[in-house]
Amino acid sequence: MPAPRIAIIGAGPGGLTLARLLQHNGIQCTIFELDQERSSRNQGGMVDLHAGTGQLALREAGLWTEFEKNARPEAEAMKLIKSDGTVIWDENDMESVKTSQVSRDRPEIDRAVLRDILLDSIQPGSIQWNRKLVRVEPLEDHTFNLHFTDSSEHGFDLVVGADGAWSKVRPLLTDREPFYSGISIIELEAKEASVNKPWLSNFTGLGSCFMFDEGRALICQQNGNDTIRVYAGVRQSETWIKECGIDWEQQDLARKNLAELYFGDCHEDLKRVIAHEATDGLIPRPLYMLPVGLIWEPRPGVTLLGDAAHLMTPFAGVGVNIALADALDLARALVKRKGAFESDLQGAIGDATKEYEGPMFERSKENMEKTSTGLQLHFSADGIDHRVKRLRARAKHIEERARAAQQSG
Numbered sequence: 001m002p003a004p005r006i007a008i009i010g011a012g013p014g015g016l017t018l019a020r021l022l023q024h025n026g027i028q029c030t031i032f033e034l035d036q037e038r039s040s041r042n043q044g045g046m047v048d049l050h051a052g053t054g055q056l057a058l059r060e061a062g063l064w065t066e067f068e069k070n071a072r073p074e075a076e077a078m079k080l081i082k083s084d085g086t087v088i089w090d091e092n093d094m095e096s097v098k099t100s101q102v103s104r105d106r107p108e109i110d111r112a113v114l115r116d117i118l119l120d121s122i123q124p125g126s127i128q129w130n131r132k133l134v135r136v137e138p139l140e141d142h143t144f145n146l147h148f149t150d151s152s153e154h155g156f157d158l159v160v161g162a163d164g165a166w167s168k169v170r171p172l173l174t175d176r177e178p179f180y181s182g183i184s185i186i187e188l189e190a191k192e193a194s195v196n197k198p199w200l201s202n203f204t205g206l207g208s209c210f211m212f213d214e215g216r217a218l219i220c221q222q223n224g225n226d227t228i229r230v231y232a233g234v235r236q237s238e239t240w241i242k243e244c245g246i247d248w249e250q251q252d253l254a255r256k257n258l259a260e261l262y263f264g265d266c267h268e269d270l271k272r273v274i275a276h277e278a279t280d281g282l283i284p285r286p287l288y289m290l291p292v293g294l295i296w297e298p299r300p301g302v303t304l305l306g307d308a309a310h311l312m313t314p315f316a317g318v319g320v321n322i323a324l325a326d327a328l329d330l331a332r333a334l335v336k337r338k339g340a341f342e343s344d345l346q347g348a349i350g351d352a353t354k355e356y357e358g359p360m361f362e363r364s365k366e367n368m369e370k371t372s373t374g375l376q377l378h379f380s381a382d383g384i385d386h387r388v389k390r391l392r393a394r395a396k397h398i399e400e401r402a403r404a405a406q407q408s409g
Contacts (some may be wrong), residue, residue, distance in 0.1 A: 003028055004157040004345055007146060009133055009169055011035070013047075013111075014306035014323030015162030016118035020061045021331035023123050027338065031122070032131040032146065032153075034163075043115055045221045045229040046075055046208075047320045048106035055107075057324035060331075066117050067109065072224050075108035077207035078391070080384050085267025089388050092205040108207065110224045111320075133168045142301055142346050158349050159302050160330070162323075165288055167308035173296040178288035180238040181313050183375065185285045186258060188230040188278035197228065200277040203269060204228055211270060212383030216262060218270055220278075230278040234262050235379050241284045251282045287313050292368040295361045300350030303357060305330060310364035315374035318367045325363060330356040 006022065008015045011033035022029050035041050049055045049067070058064050080089035119127070136159055137145040146153045161169025165178050190197045203209065204220040211218040215235040222228055236244070246257045259275040290311040303309075306323030333352035340348040377383040 004341055004349060005143075005155055006030070006158045006160070007032060007144075007153070007156045008160045008162055009146075009167075010161070010163035010306075010308070011115075011119070011127055012162060012164065012306060012323070013114060013118065013320050014327050015160070016115065016122065017057050017061060017324050018160060018162065018305065018327035018331055019126065020063070020118060020121045021057070021327060022334065023126070024061055025331065025335045025338075027334060028123075029126065031127040032133060032148070033127060033129050034132050036130045038116075038119055038129075043110075043112040045111060045223055046072070046108045047111050047114065048076070048108045048317060049324075050318070050321045051105050053318075053321040053325040057328040060328060061121065063117055063121055066121075067114075068107075070113045070117065070224075071107040071109050073107055075207040075222060075224075076106065077205055079205045079207075079209040080388055080391075081209060081211045081270075082384055083211060083213040083266045083270065085269055088384065089391055090205070091207070106317075113224065114320075133163065136169055136172055136302070138172065138301075144301060157301060157345060158334075158353070161302070161304040161308040162306050162327075164307045165311045167304065169302065170304060170308055172302045173299055173304065174294065176291055176294055178290055178311050181287045181289045181375065182235055183233055183287045183313060183379065184236055184240055185287060186232045186234075187281070187283040187285060188232065188255065188274065189281035190228045190230070190278045191280045192226050193222075193228045194226050197277050200228055200273060203273065203277075210384070210387070211266075212378050212380065212387070213266070214381040215379055217378045217383075218263070218266075218273065220273060228278065230273055232258060232263070232274055233379070238286060241286060248282060248284050252279070254282060255279070289313055289368075289371075292372060293361075293365040295357075298350070298354045298357060300346060300353065303330065303353040305360070309360065310368055312368050312371040313375050314371075315378045316367065316371040317374075318371065322363060322367050326356075326360055329359060 006029035008019055008029055008031045011031050015031055019029050019031050058067050077091040079087065079092060081087050132149045134147045134149060137147060139145065144156045144159050159169055161167045163169060190200055193201045204222055207222055209220040217233040219231040220228060246254050248254050256275045259271040263271055263274060288311060294310065305326035312319060333355045337348040337352050377386050
């Protein structure tokens with residue numbers, strides 16, 4: 001049986017999950033990753049995996065046991081606070097954490113740990129580091145050459161763009177590019193928080209702490225390596241980071257200016273988080289997104305997954321989950337056609353990508369719409385009230401379900 005040459009561009013969660021699923025089912029592939037090596041870039045904070053998407057993909061990849069060993073159930077605890085400092089929802093006692101787990105079924109894990117699990121699961125030698133893709137060249141025989149900054153690789157039957165927001169594979173399928181979402185985030189950090197920043201650790205709680213307000217938001221997140229990440233978000237123009245007058249290189253002064261200029265009328269605790277507590281790093285990031293409902297005509301031998309296919313802002317917590325669901329669906333479609341590789345390789349691959357893309361478009365549209373709603377609520381004056389209303393309704397449902405179970409027993 002001829003083995004298709006499959007290139008996966010990008011070693012994020014989606015690309016790595018696809019590689020693991022393919023290799024787990026006897027289909028070889030090569031991953032090309034921009035990073036110089038596995039630890040060269042910060043992987044970010046936590047991610048929660050949902051039952052029907054991220055969890056399902058890891059189960060089929062044979063990685064659920066490893067995930068459970070590294071999951072952080074306590075990190076599901078949620079604290080919601082208003083701009084005046086009023087705490088209106090707090091799950092930071094173990095009984096509340098257990099209740100939140102039952103209701104959400106979304107165990108948390110540090111992104112870096114999840115990536116390590118995936119990296120350790122793929123076959124040695126199947127990932128090539130420090131490969132910056134410049135362009136993909138389609139050939140007359142319907143194969144593809146990959147041109148990197150330092151060399152080229154030839155003759156791939158399938159190229160999967162899992163290369164994020166500014167994908168070099170996407171132009172083969174659509175000319176649509178990411179556009180600015182209207183939101184910029186300043187990412188802050190406190191390391192060894194339990195020792196160096198006990199006040200911030202207590203303020204944040206076991207999991208995440210959220211403050212939503214008109215045009216601004218503040219999110220604190222406990223990570224498993226005793227680091228707390230803080231995200232201060234503002235609704236501003238695309239050029240705000242460069243033109244706001246804050247010198248981001250002068251980090252101590254920048255934090256104080258950010259707190260006073262954009263959170264100045266908030267409670268002192270919230271300003272303290274920004275100006276004096278999360279003092280171990282500062283990264284300003286404008287947030288981009290692709291158009292809701294983006295689709296393209298199928299092209300045999302090329303497809304996209306994750307942010308390359310449906311970049312969205314993080315305000316619904318679905319990005320990684322949808323990327324893993326993409327990987328699972330594409331892997332299933334390819335595995336189903338393994339028997340046809342010998343007789344009609346290009347046809348089998350074309351049929352697989354077409355089968356994958358239809359449901360992927362529907363899923364991405366639904367979740368991009370959900371994320372757009374999340375963005376509006378995160379940066380609205382009644383966003384916290386809306387979140388609390390949902391949480392109370394969910395808690396009531398759990399209580400009613402438990403009561404019914406007791407009565408039937």
